[in-house]
Amino acid sequence: SAVISQKPSRDICQRGTSLTIQCQVDSQVTMMFWYRQQPGQSLTLIATANQGSEATYESGFVIDKFPISRPNLTFSTLTVSNMSPEDSSIYLCSAMIQGLNTEAFFGQGTRLTVV
Amino acid sequence: GQQVMQIPQYQHVQEGEDFTTYCNSSTTLSNIQWYKQRPGGHPVFLIQLVKSGEVKKQKRLTFQFGEAKKNSSLHITATQTTDVGTYFCAGPGSNYQLIWGAGTKLIIKP
Numbered sequence: 255s256a257v258i259s260q261k262p263s264r265d266i267c268q269r270g271t272s273l274t275i276q277c278q279v280d281s282q283v284t285m286m287f288w289y290r291q292q293p294g295q296s297l298t299l300i301a302t303a304n305q306g307s308e309a310t311y312e313s314g315f316v317i318d319k320f321p322i323s324r325p326n327l328t329f330s331t332l333t334v335s336n337m338s339p340e341d342s343s344i345y346l347c348s349a350m351i352q353g354l355n356t357e358a359f360f361g362q363g364t365r366l367t368v369v
Numbered sequence: 370g371q372q373v374m375q376i377p378q379y380q381h382v383q384e385g386e387d388f389t390t391y392c393n394s395s396t397t398l399s400n401i402q403w404y405k406q407r408p409g410g411h412p413v414f415l416i417q418l419v420k421s422g423e424v425k426k427q428k429r430l431t432f433q434f435g436e437a438k439k440n441s442s443l444h445i446t447a448t449q450t451t452d453v454g455t456y457f458c459a460g461p462g463s464n465y466q467l468i469w470g471a472g473t474k475l476i477i478k479p
Contacts, residue, residue, distance in 0.1 A: 285465050296457065296471045297412070302464065310464065346411060350465070357402060357414040358459075358467060 256281050260347055260361025267337055267368050274333045275364045277347035282327035285350040287358075288320070290343045297346065303330040337368045371396050373460050375470030383478050388445040390473035392458035399461055401434055401441045406472070407454040415443075415456075445475070453477055 257280045267273050277286070286303040301309040301322055309322035324330040334341050347361040372395045382388050392401065400419045404412040416425055418434035418441060425432045429452075431444045445452055455474045459467040 287466060294474070297469045299466055302466060357417060358404075358412070359414070360411040363411050 256283055256349055256351055256359045258347060258349055258359055258361040260364060262364055263362060264365040265367070267366065269338050269368055271337055272333055272335045273337065273366060274331050275345055275347070277330050277332075277349075277361050279328045279349050279359075281351070283349040283351050283359075284327075286324060286330045287348040287350075288322060288330070288332045289346040289348060291346060291363075292343050300332070300345075303332075334366065337366075339368045342366055342368045371460075371462060371468050373458060373468045373470045375458055375473060377473055378471060379474045379476060381476045381478050382448050384450060385447050388448050388452070388475050389442060390456050390458075391440065391442050392470050393440045394460050394468075395439075397438050399438075401438075402459045402467070403432060403441075403443055404457045404459065405454050406457065410454075412457060448475065448477060450477055 259278045261276055265273055288300040289297040290300055291297050299312045300315045300320055301311040303309050303322050303324040305324050305327055319335055321333045345364045348358045350356050350358055375392045380388055400417050402417045403415040405415055406412045416432050418432055421438050422436045423434040429446045433442045441458055443456055453475055455472040457472045458470040462468045
């Protein structure tokens with residue numbers, strides 16, 4: 255199994271600023287992902303964080319808005335840039351130990367409010 | 370693109386009644402996973418089904434995977450307050466990511 259520490263757990267930010275969310279996994283994992291979840295909604299995949307290379311973004315998400323780093327097999331960051339109130343949401347990082355056909359582990363989530 | 374549909378969106382039950390949520394994929398799945406998200410929490414893995422027609426039980430929870438490996442269900446017998454939350458199914462996508470259903474929120478009537 256894997257335990258993921260995600261921080262901050264919540265933040266209130268001014269529009270136009272940026273917030274970086276960090277996820278630390280207690281073991282080496284193959285895959286790491288970043289999701290956004292609106293209250294009462296399902297999970298929307300933002301991107302797959304690739305170790306040592308550029309993240310793979312889903313349709314509707316771009317690197318300039320959501321830059322992602324993954325310098326090693328246990329750590330990743332997501333930055334929400336030039337925030338607007340529409341970015342208010344819960345952001346979740348997730349990891350899989352072996353990739354295909356294995357369970358996903360999640361961080362505790364970051365509840366972001368942009369004012 | 371690949372989709373996983375899940376119904377119903379909500380289910381209100383009296384404590385002690387049963388609860389069922391259904392998932393249907395647009396494509397054949399190699400496996401399907403189920404997760405539970407408590408209010409204010411993050412998704413937590415419950416189980417993975419791999420074989421056609423597979424049925425697995427965890428205490429009061431029964432999980433089924435269809436013969437065609439395109440549909441699945443989760444049934445909870447005699448719900449308890451601890452069962453409250455949203456239940457998601459998820460199937461593997463083309464690039465190691467998971468394709469998530471919309472979730473079914475289990476609400477216990479007071």
